[in-house]
Amino acid sequence: MVIVYDKTAELTGARPRHPEKAARPDTPALKKPEWIRVRMPGSPVYAETRDIVKAHGLVTVCEEARCPNIGECWSQKHATMMIMGDTCTRACAFCNVATGLPKPLDADEPRRVGDAVAKLGLKHVVITSVDRDDLSDGGAGHFAATIAAIRHATPSTTIEVLTPDFLRKEGALEQVVAARPDVFNHNLETVPGLYLKIRPGARYFHSLRLLQRVKELDPAMFTKSGIMVGLGETRDEVMQLMDDLRSANVDFMTIGQYLQPTRKHAEVKAFVTPAEFESYGRIGKTKGFLLVSATPLTRSSHHAGDDFSRLQAARRSSIR
Numbered sequence: 001m002v003i004v005y006d007k008t009a010e011l012t013g014a015r016p017r018h019p020e021k022a023a024r025p026d027t028p029a030l031k032k033p034e035w036i037r038v039r040m041p042g043s044p045v046y047a048e049t050r051d052i053v054k055a056h057g058l059v060t061v062c063e064e065a066r067c068p069n070i071g072e073c074w075s076q077k078h079a080t081m082m083i084m085g086d087t088c089t090r091a092c093a094f095c096n097v098a099t100g101l102p103k104p105l106d107a108d109e110p111r112r113v114g115d116a117v118a119k120l121g122l123k124h125v126v127i128t129s130v131d132r133d134d135l136s137d138g139g140a141g142h143f144a145a146t147i148a149a150i151r152h153a154t155p156s157t158t159i160e161v162l163t164p165d166f167l168r169k170e171g172a173l174e175q176v177v178a179a180r181p182d183v184f185n186h187n188l189e190t191v192p193g194l195y196l197k198i199r200p201g202a203r204y205f206h207s208l209r210l211l212q213r214v215k216e217l218d219p220a221m222f223t224k225s226g227i228m229v230g231l232g233e234t235r236d237e238v239m240q241l242m243d244d245l246r247s248a249n250v251d252f253m254t255i256g257q258y259l260q261p262t263r264k265h266a267e268v269k270a271f272v273t274p275a276e277f278e279s280y281g282r283i284g285k286t287k288g289f290l291l292v293s294a295t296p297l298t299r300s301s302h303h304a305g306d307d308f309s310r311l312q313a314a315r316r317s318s319i320r
C-alpha cells in the first residue's frame, strides 16, 4: 500500500510534491517552543508584494519552502525569487520544494525578475534556484542572464545569489562568478556526518571547495554559507564546520533552526535555545567571520539587505 502524505494529492489524484517521500512512515513531530514565533501574513504591503510576484509569473522560495518569515519579509517587499522553475532535481530530506523532472528553462524569466526587482524597489535582492542537474551547465547561464537583467533594470540594486552546488558541471561556477554578483552564497546546510541522511545528492567537500573557489576567482566578492541546526548535529561538529568555512575564506555564516515542513521530512531532533544561538554567533566572530547571523529564525535571505550593509562596514573596518 502506498501511504500518501499530501492529502490534497490523495483526494484529487494529483501528483504529490515529494513522490520519493510519499511511502515513508511519518517522522515524529516535536512541539515548537515559545521562541519560534512568527508574524502572520496579511499587511497591505504583503499583498502588494504577492501581486507583483504573481503579475511577473515568478516563483519565490519564500512560498515554496514555506518560510516562517514570509509575513515579516513580504511586509517590507523582501521577496526571494527562485529561478528556473518550481521543481527540483534533488530530494533533500529537509526541503519543501517539489521534486521531479523540471520544465525547460523560460528564456524570458531573467527579464521578468529584473522588472519585478525594480517594481519592488529593492536595494538588495537575493536570487536562488532549484537544482537543475538536468541542464548541462546546471543553470549557470540562467543565473548569469538574471544578474545581467537585474543590473539593466535597476543598476543600483546589489545582488546576492544563493546557488546550487553545480556538482559535475564543469565551468558553471566560473560563469556565475564572471557575472559579478555582490554576494555569492552557497549553503552547506548541515554537518558532513549528516549529509547521507539530509543532503544525499550533495558532497560536503565539493560544496566547501565551491565556496573556496569563488574567493580564488574573485577575492573581492563576498562569500556566504549557512546551516540549519536541530537535525542531530553536535556542537563540536558545528565548531569544525565553522573552521572549515573559515579555511575556505567564507565571510558570512548564517545559522538557523531547522523546522520540519511535513511529517515525511527529516525530524527535528532538538530545538536549539536562543542562548545557544548567541553562543554560536559569538564563537563564529572569534573564528574570523566578518558577520555571523545566528538566531532560531535566521534564514539565508532573512534581512539580507541589512546584512549586506553590515558586511561592507565590517570589511571596511577590518582593512583600516
Ligand code: SF4
Pocket (backbone or CB within 6 Å): 061, 062, 063, 067, 068, 069, 070, 071, 073, 074, 078, 079, 080, 299, 300, 301, 302, 303
Ligand atoms: S527569510 Fe528569505 S525565504 Fe524566508 S520569507 Fe524572508 S526572504 Fe523569503
